[in-house]
Amino acid sequence: MNPEVMIYNVLSLAVPFSVAILLAALGENFNQRAGVFNLGCDGIMCMGAFVGFMLPYSLKAGPLAPYGNLLGVMGALAAGALLGLLFALVTVTFRASQGIAGIGLQMLGWGLSGTLFRHFVGGVTGVEGILAMPIPYLSRIPFLGGVLFNHTPLAYVAFLLVPASWFLLYKTPWGLKVRAVGTHPRAADTMGISVDRTRYQALMLGGAMAGLAGAYLSLCQARMFSDDLVAGRGFIAVALVYFGRWSPLGILGGALLFSIAQSFQLSMQVWGIKFPYEFAVMLPYVLVIVVLALARKARQLGPTELGKPYNREMRF
Amino acid sequence: MKTFLKVALITASLFGLPGGTAQAAPASKVRIALIVESTVDDKGWCQSMHDAILSVQKKHGVALVEYSHSEKMKPVDAGSAARQYASKGFDIIICHGAQYNNLVTEMAGIFPNTTFAYGTSANIGPKNVFTYTPYSEETGYLNGIIAGMVTRTQKIGNVGPVDGGDSARYTRGFMLGVKAANPNATVRVAFTGSFGDFVKAGELAQTQLKDGADVLTGSAQQAIGALRAVASVPGHVYWVGQDTAQLGIPEGSKVIAAAGYNYAAVVESLIAKRAAGIKGGESLPLQFANGGFSFVFNAKMDPKVLTPAIRKAVEQAKADLTSGKLKIDWKSIKL
Numbered sequence: 001m002n003p004e005v006m007i008y009n010v011l012s013l014a015v016p017f018s019v020a021i022l023l024a025a026l027g028e029n030f031n032q033r034a035g036v037f038n039l040g041c042d043g044i045m046c047m048g049a050f051v052g053f054m055l056p057y058s059l060k061a062g063p064l065a066p067y068g069n070l071l072g073v074m075g076a077l078a079a080g081a082l083l084g085l086l087f088a089l090v091t092v093t094f095r096a097s098q099g100i101a102g103i104g105l106q107m108l109g110w111g112l113s114g115t116l117f118r119h120f121v122g123g124v125t126g127v128e129g130i131l132a133m134p135i136p137y138l139s140r141i142p143f144l145g146g147v148l149f150n151h152t153p154l155a156y157v158a159f160l161l162v163p164a165s166w167f168l169l170y171k172t173p174w175g176l177k178v179r180a181v182g183t184h185p186r187a188a189d190t191m192g193i194s195v196d197r198t199r200y201q202a203l204m205l206g207g208a209m210a211g212l213a214g215a216y217l218s219l220c221q222a223r224m225f226s227d228d229l230v231a232g233r234g235f236i237a238v239a240l241v242y243f244g245r246w247s248p249l250g251i252l253g254g255a256l257l258f259s260i261a262q263s264f265q266l267s268m269q270v271w272g273i274k275f276p277y278e279f280a281v282m283l284p285y286v287l288v289i290v291v292l293a294l295a296r297k298a299r300q301l302g303p304t305e306l307g308k309p310y311n312r313e314m315r316f
Numbered sequence: 317m318k319t320f321l322k323v324a325l326i327t328a329s330l331f332g333l334p335g336g337t338a339q340a341a342p343a344s345k346v347r348i349a350l351i352v353e354s355t356v357d358d359k360g361w362c363q364s365m366h367d368a369i370l371s372v373q374k375k376h377g378v379a380l381v382e383y384s385h386s387e388k389m390k391p392v393d394a395g396s397a398a399r400q401y402a403s404k405g406f407d408i409i410i411c412h413g414a415q416y417n418n419l420v421t422e423m424a425g426i427f428p429n430t431t432f433a434y435g436t437s438a439n440i441g442p443k444n445v446f447t448y449t450p451y452s453e454e455t456g457y458l459n460g461i462i463a464g465m466v467t468r469t470q471k472i473g474n475v476g477p478v479d480g481g482d483s484a485r486y487t488r489g490f491m492l493g494v495k496a497a498n499p500n501a502t503v504r505v506a507f508t509g510s511f512g513d514f515v516k517a518g519e520l521a522q523t524q525l526k527d528g529a530d531v532l533t534g535s536a537q538q539a540i541g542a543l544r545a546v547a548s549v550p551g552h553v554y555w556v557g558q559d560t561a562q563l564g565i566p567e568g569s570k571v572i573a574a575a576g577y578n579y580a581a582v583v584e585s586l587i588a589k590r591a592a593g594i595k596g597g598e599s600l601p602l603q604f605a606n607g608g609f610s611f612v613f614n615a616k617m618d619p620k621v622l623t624p625a626i627r628k629a630v631e632q633a634k635a636d637l638t639s640g641k642l643k644i645d646w647k648s649i650k651l
Contacts, residue, residue: 009526017519114388123357124514124540126566131548221515222541223548226358228512266523269506270473277479281509 004143006271010263011147016221018259019151019158020045020213024237025244025251026158026165027080027209032241033169034202035182035305036091039102041210042234043109044083046227048076048214050113053225054120056127069130073154073215080211081204083109088203092196095309106234114227121225129223130154152220154212161209165248178202182303185310195310210234239288245301254291261287342380346587348373349401350385351394351411354512359561360537361482361511362387365412368579372587375580381587391415395423402427408586410434414481420445424596431595433586436482444595448582450602452482452535452558453489453646454637455575455609458630459556460493462572463531464501465626466554473524475517475534475542476507479651483507483535486558488646490533497629504529505651514541521545525553531572533557543567554621560612568614572622573630576610577602604638 024041031038038044055075056068064071083105090101130152138149169175177198180188185195217233218225236258244250261284269277348369350356356366366385373381384406386397394416401409402423411420411434420432424442435448463472472494476483491503504524508516517534521542524532533556534542540562546555547567557563557574582600589598602608611634613622636642 009523013519013522013526118355118357123355123363124359124537124565126544126547217515222518222544224514224540224544226512226514226540227355229514231510231513231515233515262519263523266506266520267527270504270520270523270527270529272502272504277507278509281507 006267008143008146010260010267012150013266014256014259014263015147016151016155017262018255019155020216020221021233021237021240021258022252022255023158023161023213023216024210024234025240025255026161026248027206027213028237028241029165029206029244029246029248029251030169030178030202030209031084031206032306033182033246033303034178034199035185035303035308035310036088036199036203037098037102037238037307038084038087038105038203038206038210039099039235039238040083040087040105040109041102041206041237042230042232043106044080044207044210045214045217045230045234045237046109046113047079047083048211049218049229050117050214050225051079051211052076052215053127053218054116056129056219057121057125057225060127068127069219072219073212076211076215077208078211080214081208083211084204084207085200087207088200091309092199092203095311098307098309110227110230113225117225117227124224124226126224127219129219152216154216154220157212158216159252162248162252169248174198174201179303181310182305185305186312189310189312195312199310210237213237236285236288239292242302243288243291243295245295246303254288257291258284258288342376342587343591345380345382346408346590347382347404347406348384348583348587349398349406349409350383351389351397351401351409351416352385352387353389353391353394353413353415354537355387356385358537359540359565360559362412362537363561364559364577365410365579368577368583369410371580372583391419395419398423398432399426402430407431407590408433410583410586429595431586431590433582433596435582435600436485438599440597440599443597446586446589446596446598446600448579448600448602450482450485450577450608451644452486453492453644454604455558455611456486456489456491456533456646457493457496457637457644458611458633459533459558459573459575460490460495460503461497461629461633462493462556462622462626463490463503463533464494464497465623465629466572466621467498467501467531468552469528469530470498470501471527471529472501472503473521473527473529473532474503474505475520475524475532475539476505477511477536477538478507478509485646486535487651488649489644491649492644492646493633496633508538510538511536512538514538514544517541518545525549530554531556540565540567543570546570552621560610563612563614569616571614572617573611573613576612578608578610581607604634605640 052072055072059068135149139145181195181198240254243254265280265283352362354362408431433446437447517538518541560576
């Protein structure tokens with residue numbers, strides 16, 4: 001096969017593969033910037049995937065059928081935000097350990113979505129989902145058109161959210177508050193910023209984006225739901241935030257690198273290159289670990305109060 | 317009367333899987349438990365065993381066959397479920413997956429009067445453990461013939477979970493089937509590394525399609541994800557399946573044919589052998605020859621795709637497999 005075609009195939013598949021982890025990681029970045037890491041991201045994605053699937057599935061025979069996908073996406077955003085709110089209640093108000101609460105939320109989301117699916121749907125079944133929407137003219141650009149402009153609308157939204165997240169974090173007063181409560185909450189509190197409220201807002205936004213990431217999986221990528229659909233991608237998203245050094249652009253780079261590695265290892269198998277597939281499937285994960293290990297100084301760029309509950313009455 | 321039934325059951329057990337299909341009703345109530353890692357409605361591996369037990373229960377009646385199941389049992393969790401079932405007096409506990417090997421061996425020692433079964437495995441285990449092995453190279457071979465005859469691009473894709481157990485046999489049988497029908501076609505074999513990651517299976521199928529494959533197949537429950545990817549592509553792109561449940565879903569319009577496990581024969585055999593006093597120590601094969609497989613063409617498939625020539629070639633191969641004239645040397649394929 002022509003090398004150019006091979007590169008084109010790898011890249012054009014890597015872009016849609018990256019969307020779910022990109023969305024979830026951008027959301028998780030807001031959480032972590034506010035000083036809270038949410039290991040429950042995977043569980044929120046499960047619920048987002050379920051709600052995103054369930055609405056078009058249950059509305060398919062009714063008058064709202066044409067709006068099923070849109071309602072599914074909105075429902076996933078709402079479900080994610082609600083779970084983010086729950087996580088905020090547990091970790092911000094009740095000051096529970098963020099790691100343990102996150103694992104609990106992951107199990108809750110995974111179990112609840114699976115249980116609801118079994119109760120309301122039953123076996124594995126599909127929906128029409130959201131189809132690719134090539135952008136007129138741009139999608140016809142040789143090479144780049146197919147790689148960048150021939151995807152589902154949610155993929156375009158995800159990539160537009162990268163500059164939007166950057167703008168929100170670095171160019172708005174709210175973004176400044178988020179970074180302040182994650183870096184020096186006591187100073188922020190002294191300046192009249194409500195640490196708890198800001199963390200609640202960030203966690204709800206992060207949850208909504210994780211819900212959207214789940215909806216992308218069930219509505220755009222697999223166009224079906226099963227309780228193993230997310231398959232640990234939420235944890236990859238959490239790792240990508242460290243990988244991307246808490247910057248939306250860095251996260252985009254990490255998501256693309258991971259997805260290119262994923263697409264490359266799948267293509268490598270399909271091309272028949274003699275390489276043990278067991279190692280090939282590990283490749284993207286090994287890559288993340290290696291980059292994280294080599295980027296030891298990245299920790300210095302992170303929010304200094306990450307993982308620490310804030311209590312204004314406590315003095316250290 | 318009881319003696320007569322015992323004789324009948326012993327006779328039936330002798331004709332168990334490696335023979336006829338006639339099975340007598342159990343003389344007394346049999347309690348069967350099933351432990352699976354996925355769910356019993358996964359339209360794949362786990363559902364096939366669940367459906368088989370239900371069909372046996374339906375055939376003999378709930379009064380004679382009691383059935384209970386536990387889903388989403390990872391090997392580390394399955395131990396407590398198996399212990400519970402054995403303690404409650406279940407006669408036969410089927411742990412449906414090779415990953416339960418160690419668990420079953422351990423439990424068999426603790427509960428010597430309980431019959432345990434697991435598969436895919438050809439191990440001859442302790443005296444109260446049966447194993448079962450679908451000779452999936454046979455169904456793979458038939459699907460391979462179809463794929464070889466249907467492909468136009470001469471590229472055929474396989475979306476496997478891992479290169480082991482049932483999948484390894486199916487994949488190699490499939491490759492041999494393609495080679496027999498169309499030596500010019502190439503089979504692109506790839507694995508996701510997971511049995512249940514539907515998204516990754518879809519991604520792998522997309523990679524295969526992007527590379528030009530126009531007929532795909534896949535195994536394990538993750539295959540539904542790949543079938544979804546195939547179904548989203550219009551035109552001459554088709555799927556040959558390893559589970560007949562795939563024919564009944566909306567994406568079934570892309571499925572030319574599908575094979576199915578008939579685990580009812582295994583379940584019947586387990587009941588009969590236990591009644592005859594054989595609690596284990598054997599490996600039960602599933603083959604076309606003993607009714608262990610079914611193979612179904614999609615009745616709604618375009619006859620320009622599923623041509624009479626294809627049907628004839630498949631039927632001939634199936635007949636040869638059933639009669640023993642055709643043996644699939646799946647181990648000859650090295651990946």
